Amino acid sequence: MHTAHIKPTLESWREEARTLLARGVPPDAVLWCQAGDEPSLFQAESFPSPAVDSPAPRVPAAFMDLARTLAAHADERRWGLLYRLLWRITHGGERALLSVPTDADVRLVEQWRKSVSREIHKMHAFVRFRLTGRDEATGREQFVAWFEPEHRIVRLAAPFFERRFAGMDWSILTPEECAHWDGERLHFTPGVPRSAAPSEDALEKLWRTYFKSIFNPARLKVKMMQQEMPKKYWKNLPEAPLIPELIAESGDRVRNMLATEELEVKPAPQNAYLESLRRKDNPEL
Amino acid sequence: MDLQRKLEILADAAKYDASCASSGAARKDSRGSRGVGSTGGVGICHSYAPDGRCISLLKILLTNACLYDCHYCINRRSSNVQRARFTPDEVVQLTLDFYKRNYIEGLFLSSGIVQSADHTMEQVIEVARKLREEHHFRGYIHLKTIPEASPALIERAGRFADRISLNIELPTQTGLTRLAPEKNLARTQEAMGHIRGKIEERLADKRKPDAPKPPPFATGQSTQMLVGADESTDADILQRADALYTGYRLRRVYYSGFSPIPEPSKVLPIKPPPLVREHRLYQGRLAAALLRFQVSEIVTPDAPHLDLALDPKLSWALRNRAQFPADINRAPREALLRVPGLGVRNVDRILAARRHCRLRLGDLLRLRVPMKKVLPFIITADHTPARLDLDGDTLRQRFLPPLQQMELSLDGPPPSAADNASVRTGEL
Numbered sequence: 001m002h003t004a005h006i007k008p009t010l011e012s013w014r015e016e017a018r019t020l021l022a023r024g025v026p027p028d029a030v031l032w033c034q035a036g037d038e039p040s041l042f043q044a045e046s047f048p049s050p051a052v053d054s055p056a057p058r059v060p061a062a063f064m065d066l067a068r069t070l071a072a073h074a075d076e077r078r079w080g081l082l083y084r085l086l087w088r089i090t091h092g093g094e095r096a097l098l099s100v101p102t103d104a105d106v107r108l109v110e111q112w113r114k115s116v117s118r119e120i121h122k123m124h125a126f127v128r129f130r131l132t133g134r135d136e137a138t139g140r141e142q143f144v145a146w147f148e149p150e151h152r153i154v155r156l157a158a159p160f161f162e163r164r165f166a167g168m169d170w171s172i173l174t175p176e177e178c179a180h181w182d183g184e185r186l187h188f189t190p191g192v193p194r195s196a197a198p199s200e201d202a203l204e205k206l207w208r209t210y211f212k213s214i215f216n217p218a219r220l221k222v223k224m225m226q227q228e229m230p231k232k233y234w235k236n237l238p239e240a241p242l243i244p245e246l247i248a249e250s251g252d253r254v255r256n257m258l259a260t261e262e263l264e265v266k267p268a269p270q271n272a273y274l275e276s277l278r279r280k281d282n283p284e285l
Numbered sequence: 286m287d288l289q290r291k292l293e294i295l296a297d298a299a300k301y302d303a304s305c306a307s308s309g310a311a312r313k314d315s316r317g318s319r320g321v322g323s324t325g326g327v328g329i330c331h332s333y334a335p336d337g338r339c340i341s342l343l344k345i346l347l348t349n350a351c352l353y354d355c356h357y358c359i360n361r362r363s364s365n366v367q368r369a370r371f372t373p374d375e376v377v378q379l380t381l382d383f384y385k386r387n388y389i390e391g392l393f394l395s396s397g398i399v400q401s402a403d404h405t406m407e408q409v410i411e412v413a414r415k416l417r418e419e420h421h422f423r424g425y426i427h428l429k430t431i432p433e434a435s436p437a438l439i440e441r442a443g444r445f446a447d448r449i450s451l452n453i454e455l456p457t458q459t460g461l462t463r464l465a466p467e468k469n470l471a472r473t474q475e476a477m478g479h480i481r482g483k484i485e486e487r488l489a490d491k492r493k494p495d496a497p498k499p500p501p502f503a504t505g506q507s508t509q510m511l512v513g514a515d516e517s518t519d520a521d522i523l524q525r526a527d528a529l530y531t532g533y534r535l536r537r538v539y540y541s542g543f544s545p546i547p548e549p550s551k552v553l554p555i556k557p558p559p560l561v562r563e564h565r566l567y568q569g570r571l572a573a574a575l576l577r578f579q580v581s582e583i584v585t586p587d588a589p590h591l592d593l594a595l596d597p598k599l600s601w602a603l604r605n606r607a608q609f610p611a612d613i614n615r616a617p618r619e620a621l622l623r624v625p626g627l628g629v630r631n632v633d634r635i636l637a638a639r640r641h642c643r644l645r646l647g648d649l650l651r652l653r654v655p656m657k658k659v660l661p662f663i664i665t666a667d668h669t670p671a672r673l674d675l676d677g678d679t680l681r682q683r684f685l686p687p688l689q690q691m692e693l694s695l696d697g698p699p700p701s702a703a704d705n706a707s708v709r710t711g712e713l
Binding site: 096107217260263266268 | 293296316319321323333337343352379398402433469550560637648651
């Protein structure tokens with residue numbers, strides 16, 4: 001058994017995978033260990049560096065795309081899974097492996113890729129910026145958000161915020177890594193605790209008013225809401241605390257509507273425009 | 286009246302519009318500008334209300350005062366609802382403030398009709414103009430337009446908006462005459478035709494080689510049809526939708542179930558919303574759009590309503606059992622698309638996989654195909670359905686949902702378990 005010690009980055013995995021591949025080490029003989037992990041009980045030899053000097057194996061471009069996304073997944077088995085796919089593609093005679101969607105490894109990797117993409121999408125949706133001030137020199141407004149992503153997606157998700165919020169300064173703080181934009185440069189710093197982020201914004205009151213008013217109590221579909229906005233995100237959404245009371249009140253609100261007496265039709269007011277419509281509809285008038 | 290109270294009234298007044306899409310806009314973003322905003326990717330739902338609807342846009346009316354008297358609408362002139370009016374600057378500021386905090390993708394602005402269609406359109410357009418020209422806003426803007434407004438104003442709205450819409454409201458003029466006396470089907474369609482012409486004109490200009498980039502124009506139009514307010518059948522609704530999609534190239538026809546409102550009208554007593562029916566209509570439309578069904582296959586003169594208990598594709602399969610079983614390893618794409626339980630994505634996966642090997646049930650299981658649903662309709666390397674399965678009268682029974690316990694409160698919303706699976710109000 002070989003133990004591959006890597007940093008939890010695609011570059012580190014790629015370097016190690018190249019070495020292993022060049023030495024012809026099959027996937028079931030490698031134990032992948034992220035830096036910081038405890039050494040395994042199956043402690044065995046590691047390869048002496050530097051890596052063997054051999055040409056990098058050629059893989060389909062789709063594989064590298066997949067690997068880039070998968071590297072952000074939180075499950076540490078991703079490194080082993082990626083190496084197994086790589087081995088099958090380069091040494092197992094299955095170059096077209098990625099186009100066999102019924103293969104168990106391809107299926108799993110596809111699910112993990114989807115999980116990462118979904119989390120990136122949810123980060124784009126559920127980050128909530130709070131205004132912290134204005135840069136005196138540039139006059140630019142400054143915003144800070146706190147988010148707790150499930151996977152290591154800050155670098156994958158950040159370019160979206162750069163394109164969208166170019167005209168303001170912003171930081172997105174997370175426990176693992178933080179992203180910052182100052183109008184010139186997108187850069188990253190290590191994670192921080194939640195207490196480093198602001199805890200409110202004056203606009204949130206209006207946002208909650210909107211959330212409350214746009215809700216239609218006659219169409220309650222709580223499951224549907226939770227499917228798209230799972231509870232794990234609620235703690236960082238300023239509107240989420242309203243949800244239980246909106247649900248609880250909805251029955252009475254609908255009963256009240258149904259009990260309301262129906263209104264008579266009021267006569268049309270004198271208005272030239274309404275008059276012109278009536279003439280269009282009935283040319284004889 | 287303070288801003289908070291105005292927002293309360295004018296968001297409440299806008300919530301019966303089902304549209305919330307923020308996709309399909311031209312690609313643009315804020316890089317290199319002093320403003321904010323980007324569009325052109327997939328739409329993003331920034332929150333969800335407990336009604337399961339996506340909150341993507343700041344959806345408000347400029348004013349809920351209205352000259353019209355549409356009996357299904359809380360804002361009709363006969364309603365006693367409290368009236369309010371935003372100034373254009375208030376809407377502009379609210380949009381920017383919400384946008385910068387990442388609450389929304391942009392603005393969906395509509396309005397009650399005040400003074401005249403043209404006057405109302407001018408006010409709505411002014412908000413969009415300020416956002417685009419004075420604040421360099423590059424986020425999503427959806428403007429509701431009025432069929433009776435002058436074509437020049439509708440065009441101007443299209444220059445600032447990513448999406449414009451006109452509500453058809455009901456599938457027939459008979460329904461409109463009774464429930465929305467100021468509205469007219471022919472006028473609405475005429476305006477849609479005009480918008481279609483403008484959208485296509487711009488596309489053609491864009492494709493001309495060496496020509497300067499034409500000024501921006503909305504990339505699509507949509508509409509909304511009310512379900513359950515009049516006597517229209519599902520066939521009426523689906524056929525009208527089909528005609529709108531093909532005749533005016535609409536991006537989306539929304540179905541909005543007629544839902545109880547405060548201040549109901551004598552002309553149209555309120556009732557619980559037809560949530561399942563709305564869901565089946567979207568499925569029927571999807572079957573037509575993605576699975577290449579004709580509307581006349583889904584709803585027939587004998588059965589002008591969709592089966593509420595089963596999805597339209599399954600209903601069709603049960604009525605057309607002679608077309609099955611389909612061989613997963615041999616059937617053409619069109620035939621696989623008609624197998625209940627197989628969606629477009631899984632059909633494409635099956636087509637890719639069968640180039641490499643003969644598929645067995647285990648393969649379908651790994652693709653998470655709903656086995657109970659597909660088994661009577663397919664052949665695989667290791668499965669052929671029993672003849673009895675396809676011929677038996679019990680086949681329909683097998684697919685009916687288990688009887689649900691009745692909700693205790695009869696006037697509450699109806700049970701919606703069947704509804705939860707794939708309806709995305711608006712976003713399909």
